[in-house]
Amino acid sequence: MRDNFEHQEDLQGAQGCPIRDVLNRIGDQWTLLVLGALSKKTLRFNELKREIGDVSQHMLARTLKRLEEDGLVSRTLFPVIPPRVDYALTPLGQSLLQPLDILIAWANAHHRVILDARRNYGRGHVEGA
Amino acid sequence: MRDNFEHQEDLQGAQGCPIRDVLNRIGDQWTLLVLGALSKKTLRFNELKREIGDVSQHMLARTLKRLEEDGLVSRTLFPVIPPRVDYALTPLGQSLLQPLDILIAWANAHHRVILDARRNYGRGHVEGA
DNA sequence: CGGGATCCCCGTAGATACTG
DNA sequence: CAGTATCTACGGGGATCCCG
Numbered sequence: 149m150r151d152n153f154e155h156q157e158d159l160q161g162a163q164g165c166p167i168r169d170v171l172n173r174i175g176d177q178w179t180l181l182v183l184g185a186l187s188k189k190t191l192r193f194n195e196l197k198r199e200i201g202d203v204s205q206h207m208l209a210r211t212l213k214r215l216e217e218d219g220l221v222s223r224t225l226f227p228v229i230p231p232r233v234d235y236a237l238t239p240l241g242q243s244l245l246q247p248l249d250i251l252i253a254w255a256n257a258h259h260r261v262i263l264d265a266r267r268n269y270g271r272g273h274v275e276g277a
Numbered sequence: 278m279r280d281n282f283e284h285q286e287d288l289q290g291a292q293g294c295p296i297r298d299v300l301n302r303i304g305d306q307w308t309l310l311v312l313g314a315l316s317k318k319t320l321r322f323n324e325l326k327r328e329i330g331d332v333s334q335h336m337l338a339r340t341l342k343r344l345e346e347d348g349l350v351s352r353t354l355f356p357v358i359p360p361r362v363d364y365a366l367t368p369l370g371q372s373l374l375q376p377l378d379i380l381i382a383w384a385n386a387h388h389r390v391i392l393d394a395r396r397n398y399g400r401g402h403v404e405g406a
Numbered sequence: 407c408g409g410g411a412t413c414c415c416c417g418t419a420g421a422t423a424c425t426g
Numbered sequence: 427c428a429g430t431a432t433c434t435a436c437g438g439g440g441a442t443c444c445c446g
Binding site (some may be wrong): 321322323334335337338354358359360361362 | 427428429430441
Binding site for chain 2 (some may be wrong): 167175218243251
């Protein structure tokens with residue numbers, strides 16, 4: 149019955165673990181929002197900033213840089229005045245969209261239940277007394 | 278002071294968003310490892326700790342508590358000497374395994390490419406000169 | 407306009423010690 | 427065995443300034 153979690157084998161081993169590595173990337177505050185925004189279309193820095201809303205330029209720049217480093221997002225600089233930089237998902241970045249979507253679907257489907265469980269949390273649960 | 282944040286339009290903000298909420302949970306350092314360990318079978322606290330290896334009991338306890346709060350993990354206390362507590366996935370927790378597994382599969386499949394991109398990162402990319 | 411550099415606050419994770 | 431309490435260190439993340 150547990151065969152649907154077959155990839156878990158690599159979870160152990162702190163650093164070399166791909167999953168922990170990837171999750172540390174997408175698990176941060178802004179990466180998901182950036183990917184979501186770019187999933188629709190290419191955007192410039194400030195467009196991205198406006199789209200997301202509550203992100204500082206510091207964190208947006210940092211997030212974008214990491215995504216670019218990892219090859220999930222492409223950064224294209226146009227040396228014009230005023231400067232212009234376009235950000236877009238790479239094929240690799242796009243390939244992440246579907247797994248993410250599945251997770252998002254789960255989140256949407258179960259969020260209410262989780263919220264409910266969180267509120268109802270309180271009484272202990274003892275067996276065998 | 279920034280209590281002036283109620284711009285409801287752009288505020289697809291942190292709380293209301295199920296995805297950010299869920300990702301903040303599973304995105305942390307240990308939750309995924311705990312879920313992975315429990316995906317196989319029910320475990321006691323120290324079994325879990327041993328299974329994961331490099332987790333402090335502080336963080337393990339905290340992680341388990343949050344998972345229990347959210348209804349993803351059940352905690353069963355047996356009032357015996359010595360004390361015994363069993364942790365197991367709830368149906369809700371099990372339902373998360375598959376979406377997670379898909380993400381894990383992606384991570385495994387693309388981790389090498391990401392690592393490579395990370396190492397090759399260096400030269401800029403300019404258009405329209 | 408894009409974003410690096412700097413300063414600082416604060417949450418979070420680790421280690422250790424103590425309790426039931 | 428299964429935690430909780432306390433203390434500290436580290437780093438994420440915001441604000442601000444400044445430069446290309």
